Amino acid sequence: MRRAHELLAPAVLVGGAALLGLAVSSSTEIYFVDTLVKVAIVVALYLFIGNSGVLSFGHISFVAAGVWTAGVLSVPGDAKPAIMPNLAHFLRDTTVGNVPSLALAAAVGAVFALVAGLPLMRLSGLTAGIATFAVLEITHNVLRYYEKIGPGLNTFSSVPETTGLGQAAIGALLVVAVAFAYQRSRFGRMLAATREDPAAASAAGISIYRQRLLAFTLSGGLAGFAGGLYVHLLPLNTESLYLDLTFVTLAMLVVGGTTSLWGAVVGALAVSALDSFLAEAENGVDVLGAHLDLPAGTRLVVVGALMAFVLVVRPSGLTGGREFRLGRRRRPQAPSAASEAA
Amino acid sequence: MLAILNIDWQVLADATALGAVYALMAVGIGLVFGVLRLVNFAYGQLVMAGAYALALASEWGWSLWQGIVLCFAVVLALSLLMDRLVFRPLRTQPPAVMLVATFAVAFLLQSIALLWLGPLGKIAASVAQLNRPVTIGDVDIRKITIVAVVVAAGCLLALVLLLERTTVGLQMRAAAMDFRTARVLGVRANRVIGGAVLISGVLAAVVAIILTVQTPLVTPDFALRDTIVVLAGVVLGGLYRLVPATLGGFAIGFASGLLGGALPTEKSQYLDSFLFAAVILVLLVRPAGLFTRARGAVERL
Numbered sequence: 001m002r003r004a005h006e007l008l009a010p011a012v013l014v015g016g017a018a019l020l021g022l023a024v025s026s027s028t029e030i031y032f033v034d035t036l037v038k039v040a041i042v043v044a045l046y047l048f049i050g051n052s053g054v055l056s057f058g059h060i061s062f063v064a065a066g067v068w069t070a071g072v073l074s075v076p077g078d079a080k081p082a083i084m085p086n087l088a089h090f091l092r093d094t095t096v097g098n099v100p101s102l103a104l105a106a107a108v109g110a111v112f113a114l115v116a117g118l119p120l121m122r123l124s125g126l127t128a129g130i131a132t133f134a135v136l137e138i139t140h141n142v143l144r145y146y147e148k149i150g151p152g153l154n155t156f157s158s159v160p161e162t163t164g165l166g167q168a169a170i171g172a173l174l175v176v177a178v179a180f181a182y183q184r185s186r187f188g189r190m191l192a193a194t195r196e197d198p199a200a201a202s203a204a205g206i207s208i209y210r211q212r213l214l215a216f217t218l219s220g221g222l223a224g225f226a227g228g229l230y231v232h233l234l235p236l237n238t239e240s241l242y243l244d245l246t247f248v249t250l251a252m253l254v255v256g257g258t259t260s261l262w263g264a265v266v267g268a269l270a271v272s273a274l275d276s277f278l279a280e281a282e283n284g285v286d287v288l289g290a291h292l293d294l295p296a297g298t299r300l301v302v303v304g305a306l307m308a309f310v311l312v313v314r315p316s317g318l319t320g321g322r323e324f325r326l327g328r329r330r331r332p333q334a335p336s337a338a339s340e341a342a
Numbered sequence: 343m344l345a346i347l348n349i350d351w352q353v354l355a356d357a358t359a360l361g362a363v364y365a366l367m368a369v370g371i372g373l374v375f376g377v378l379r380l381v382n383f384a385y386g387q388l389v390m391a392g393a394y395a396l397a398l399a400s401e402w403g404w405s406l407w408q409g410i411v412l413c414f415a416v417v418l419a420l421s422l423l424m425d426r427l428v429f430r431p432l433r434t435q436p437p438a439v440m441l442v443a444t445f446a447v448a449f450l451l452q453s454i455a456l457l458w459l460g461p462l463g464k465i466a467a468s469v470a471q472l473n474r475p476v477t478i479g480d481v482d483i484r485k486i487t488i489v490a491v492v493v494a495a496g497c498l499l500a501l502v503l504l505l506e507r508t509t510v511g512l513q514m515r516a517a518a519m520d521f522r523t524a525r526v527l528g529v530r531a532n533r534v535i536g537g538a539v540l541i542s543g544v545l546a547a548v549v550a551i552i553l554t555v556q557t558p559l560v561t562p563d564f565a566l567r568d569t570i571v572v573l574a575g576v577v578l579g580g581l582y583r584l585v586p587a588t589l590g591g592f593a594i595g596f597a598s599g600l601l602g603g604a605l606p607t608e609k610s611q612y613l614d615s616f617l618f619a620a621v622i623l624v625l626l627v628r629p630a631g632l633f634t635r636a637r638g639a640v641e642r643l
Contacts, residue, residue: 137618312443
């Protein structure tokens, strides 16, 4: 397969992070597992935002849908009344295993994205940003108070913690593979064409609305799947699936470079590494002989500043929004956008 | 009629005050949007910074007036800094990139507040005297309610005069209508944008004072909720014109004050969902906004 390195390079990075996670102590391992889940979320974001060029602040809604699906269905039956006293009967009586819960999380995420996308994919630019933000607000509001479908304000405790290093790595690789397969398919290429030149793409017979809707649904499914992974890792609640997560995942995508899979993976890993290091440093670490003890909250300041800085200095991200390339550049690089659309 | 809906004068007065404050925030957001095509997500954090200035001033034992001066100084300095460091370099980027950038700035300011001043918040004690009620008829109205309405009306009037009667105002309106043509005709971009940012900063400081009187506990997420609701209101009213944006801000503040006060909790907790569903609906059906007559500058695909 030509351009297989565009899949291999991100996959090697993800696999490398997982292997590194094996080598460290178990207290540090949790950062690696968390990072791999973040990779899955960011790549899901990338599949839509990167290929379509349309901004979405709403993807954490689909992650939340996945968290709720997998969480509600995998809390053991006898533990359900304690954290979810008002749960609807059929949800209370149904408990599924690890893999089915992940599959269902992906399905619910995709259906939710499809339903939300049916009206929203007609919008673009600023309007799309605000409308998807409205979706996030509605989801957050409903999940917070509607206790028939979940724990409401409670935290998802007693979900089986099946997302270890292995499951997170397989999950992240799966999401990367789907994103790669999509962007190399004719649908992915058509969507990238609409990003580069909407008028020309329309004139060539591409329905912008349909291509965007397809990508939105697929990316919602991946986001739901990532949410399933996430809830099997940590006890989550509505507040952990709101503005902070939206910000951090968007920051990862922007820092890496919005328009390439390579950028999404590099951004997620780089920001996660920095974030994890700072989180450790807030508890005090020794670096190169010097003792470093940062006040709590430093990591958010640094990540926020980094994102603003990258946006101002290099709006196309660390990777310049290009895919990984082997060796020398074979062709002289014309305006960068053209090569991606071709 | 009012009795049927379980609305008393108290609720009505509070709703009006909330509407007035939101109208001011809407103008602050709308003005900057007009000249920069930038939805300033970080506007709430300007208000938050002003509120912290008041709280710290009161902690240091400063008088109310010194606190207010500090509040204005902090908010204005921060606005200009934000414009210089982030908005100006990004001016040529698409609106979506600028939106993400303001999102980053908002997050940065909020986490600085969290890091520096802690999650528990500070109390602005010196402004609390404005919170005492006065009795008119048989209704207790907090002084700040009256102050808020009067100040908001005054600010809006001053702004209208500024926009209609001064050269800078004329240039600002021209820039909002067509930035490139305005520049060709000799309007200096940095001056107009600086002016808009400055005015929007003044409004943020005023809002900070009013909100701090209403809720003296200042936390890092102070005014975050309000900004999000005002953004919804501005979009509902019409982002591309200042008057509809202001009306939208007032309407959403008034409506949420009224419904929040009148509906029982099990219904009013879903208020946000209806609000944002309305935003989506308006974006789809009338992208130029509810309160606009002519077709606005609808974004082309």
